[in-house]
Amino acid sequence: MAVNEKLLLEVLEEIRPNLQADGGDLTYIGVDDEGVVSLELTGACAGCPMSSLTLSMGVERILKEHVPGVTRVEAVNNGEANDLYDEYAPF
Helix, strand or coil: CCCCHHHHHHHHHHHHHHHHCCCEEEEEEEECCCCEEEEEEEECCCCCCCHHHHHHHHHHHHHHHHCCCCCEEEECCCCHHHHHHHHHCCC
16 A cells, blocks of 8 residues: 555644654655665754664554555664764774
8 A cells, every 4th residue: 555645744733743742853765666665863862772672662553543555664864873883983
């Protein structure tokens, strides 16, 4: 089942203020043919130890409830958390 990308983006816009209230945010990367939604967590959410719980119990649950065809949400880390790790990695 194809995911209605317009509905997906509308629901994400409803979720974002909750993340922004804690200094974080998310960026929509895309959705594949299997209904896997790729998001980048930014701000305070990037690298946060609770981010996987936020994705699975929060964002993924809401998207599955409101957007037919969504099967899973995965984090794509394109930015600052990797940069931070690289800066402090021992080798």
